[in-house]
Amino acid sequence: METLILTGNHAVAYAVKIARASFISCYPITPQTGIVEKLSEFILNGELKAVFVPVESEHSAMAACIGASLTGVRTFTATCSHGLAYMHEMLHWASATRLPIVMAVVNRTIGPPWNIWAEHGDSISQRDTGWIQLYTSNHQEAFDTIIQAYRIAEDPDVFLPIMVCFEGFVISHTAQPVTIPNQEDVDAFIPHEPWRHIIVDVDNPITHGNLQMPEDWFYEFRYLMHRAMEAAKEKIIRCSIEFEKIFGRNHGHLIEEYKCDDADVILLSMGSIADQAKVAVDVLREEGYKAGALKLRAFRPFPEEELRRVAKRTKCITVIDRNLSPGKGGALGSELKAALYGFKEMPMVMECIAGLGGRDVTLEEEISLLKQSFRMIEEGEEPSGIKWLGLK
Amino acid sequence: MSARKIFQEASEEYVLPGNSACQGCGSTLALRWVLKALGNKTVIVNPASCGCVYVGLYPRTALSVPYIQMAFAAGPAAASGIVGGLDVQGKKDITVVCWAGDGGTADIGVSSLSGSAERNTNYIYFCYDNEAYMNTGTQRSGSTPAGAWTTTTPLGKKESKKDMAFIMAAHRIPYVATSCSSYPIDLYEKTKKAKLIGGMRYIHILVPCPPGWRFDTGLTVKIGRLAVESGMWLLYEVKNGIFYLSPPSRRILESPEKRVPVKEYIKAQGRFRGIDEREIDLLQEMIDKKLEKAAKLDGEPLFF
Structure with a gap:
């Protein structure tokens, strides 16, 4: 075990190395390139035994990972923004083929x-592709979540690809101490044997992806994918618990609660904003406010029950979304409301958009937002529309 | 090599009865000879094309080698992934193949194909060229020849056919060849040769298509032969950058009496019904010039 000062990108590269991914295919895009540059270095100096395929597009990067994963090897790629959007078709292909590919998404805005700079809109717009999406808030969590992702994705009850998301520059290009575990412990945590459903096998030839008529099995395949997503919830929770036992760190399961037990107002968010929210809560607690912070780690599968369990105990959940569906609002706010609707004793939900295009979301803004939420419940007001933090 | 010898050498059939190809399909015919040459240790990636349909409906298949259906633009990249995945596991004796149509090759897949060639990926890419989007009902592709009717060129295509074999040769890959489903010995031998070479190999096969080209299903072999005998389609290899005419094409150059006027090829197909006599004369002139150049190129480097 050792502790290194690493950028978020390098932390992820170290995680991929220690997870012994043996096939990597990537296309350069800022702010992701640091990951693949470091991995190339690891391969060149022999620290990582892997094939690296420098493809000509992100569409091809995902296609190459699909091809390699079909042969039963552990694969990795990384991208963001326009690259992730360009990959869209192949994201569906990877998940519907039920391949345990792990990808780092260094969240970046989509132009023009x-x-x-940082925004969650790139991965949020891939919500319905059948990928598990885990959002991380800091360097160590990004590192640990890559390792966890292989364990979850390769579980035969899951067999779905996973995006490990963290914000560009805020995490990718800043440095923090990251504890690197022992190789043996990681090997034991994610032993890699080629999975049961290797598809490319000349000794057991099959045709994969054949045409389906409406009355055949397509509908059932999609039902099974949904079931696997549902099953993944328990697997993500168990993985966090097992991880803590061996490595002594827990970043939350599907969600992470911070001082939520007696909180009247809870600030719900994802990524780095969620880490900063803990500081805002501490400031408010000192001033006598019963505030709490809630971090969403798994956006897919969406932790409806867990959110309802926390929601029952509070008066208001204030949601910050670093993404926007024009004409509706933020994804997390919308999905939270859908999860709460129709159940008894549900709190008010205040929806906010913040930090689009990398606009800084400050501690002061989070504090002020929490105070506004308290004022609202004290005065018995209802939220009126979506709040835009820091709008000029 | 004779056709009888192929059957002796490769008696195993990999394209099985019960496939759902159209009657007279040139593509399945070509695949049959290709797989006889490659044998059972072969993995095929098939981007969207007729090949997605003629293998049959899940859970059945008409092929006895692994056959991976792939998104339209993703064939070469997925093949690169399979090559890498097998390589890292030390599985060296498997031939990876991408079996793609002309739309998947010349249009939507050209970026991925070019990338895999530039990386000299260790696989064989076959383009089976029926000269239009036949699986979706005959729309023009970059590989449709000038003058051909398609549903999106109702008056005949104005532009020329994209020369994919030359484009691939310009990538300086070790092996490029053209062939035709009507020439099983040529196709079989070129495939066997390609199998033994490492790196990126590209074989472009002209496959006549009865419903798309508008001819009787019994004439597939005949139409392919007319394409080659008229010089409309040239059979050649580019080995390490050197251009070599293949025997069927060299024959019509050496023995002009064996040459067929292109008019016979044109008139045999409904898709060229909009071409008039003057245009046929122009086409004949172009072919004459092409053959003259090809004769000079034979045995010479194709590029600088």
């Missing part, structure tokens, strides 16, 4: 205008 060109903008390379």
Whole structure:
């Protein structure tokens, strides 16, 4: 075990190395390139035994990972923004083929205008592709979640690809201490044997992906994918618990609660904003407010029951979305409301958009937002529309 | 090599009865000879094309080698992944193949194909060229020849056919060849040769298509032969950059009496019904010039 000062990108590269991914295919895009540059270095100096295929597009990067995963090897790629959007078709292909591919998404805005900074809109717009989406808030969590992702994805009850998401520059290009576990412990945590459903096998030839008529099995295949997503909830929770036993760290399961037990207002968010929210809560607690912070780790599968369990105990959930569906609002706010609707004793939900295009979301803004939420419940007001933090 | 010898050498059939190809399909015919040459240790990636349909409906298949259906633009990249995955596991004796149509090759898949060639990926890419989007009902592709009717060129295509074999040769890959489903010995031998070479190999096969080209289903072999005998389709290899005419094409150059006027090829197909006599004369002139150049190129480097 050792502790290194690493950027978020390098932390992920170290995680991929220690997870012994043996096939990597990537296309450069800012702010992801640091991951693949470091991995190339690891391969070149012999620290990582892997095939690296420098493809000509992200569409091809995912297609190459699909091809390699079909042969039963552990694969990795990384991208973001326009690259992730370009991959869209192959994201469906990977998940419907039920391949345990792990991908780092260094969340970045989609243009125009060109903008390379942090936003969750890129991965959120891939919500319905059948990928598990885990959002991380700091360097160590990004590192640990890559390792966890292989364990979850390769579970035969799951067999779905996973995006491990973290924000560009905020995490990718800043440095923090990251504890690197022992190789043996990681090997034991995610032993890799080629999975049961290797598809490319000349000794057991099958045709994969054949045409289906409406009365055949397509509908049932999609039902099974949904079931696997549902099953993944328990697997993600168990994985976090097992991980803590061996490595001594827990970043939350599907969600992470911070001082939520007696909170009247809870700030719900994802990524780095959720880490900062803990500081805002501490400030408010000192001033006598019963505030709490809630971090959503798994956006897919969506933790409806877990959110309802926390929601029951509070008066208001204030949601910050670093993404926007124009004409509706933020994805997390919308999905939270859908999860709460129709159940008894559900709190008010205040929806906010913040930090689009990498606009800084400050601690002061989070504090002020929480105070507004308290004022609202004290005065018995209802939320009126979506709040835009820091709008000029 | 004779056809009888192929049957002796490769008696196993990999394209099985019960496939759902159209009657007279040139593509399945070509695949039959290709797989006889490659044998059972072969993995095929098939991007969207007729090949997605003629293998049959799940859970049945008409092929006895692994056959991976792939998104339209993703064939070469997926093949690169399979090559890498097998390589890292030390599985060296498997031939990876991408079996794609002309739309998947010349249009939507050209970026992925070019990328895999530039990386000299260790696989064989076959383009089975029926000169239009036949699986979706005959729409023009970059590989449709000038003058051909398609549903999106009702008056005949104005533009020329994209020369994919030359484009691939310009990538300086070790082996490029053209062939035709009507020439099983040529196709079989070129495939066997390609199998023994490492790196990126590209074989472009002209496959006549009865419903798309508008001819009787019994004439597939005949139409392919007319394409080659008229010089409309040239059979050649580019080995390490050197251009070599293949025997069927060299024959019509060496023995002009064996050459067929292109008019016979044109008139045999309904898709060229909009071409008039003047245009046929122009086409004949172009072919004459092409053959003259090809004769000069024979045995010479194709590029600088």
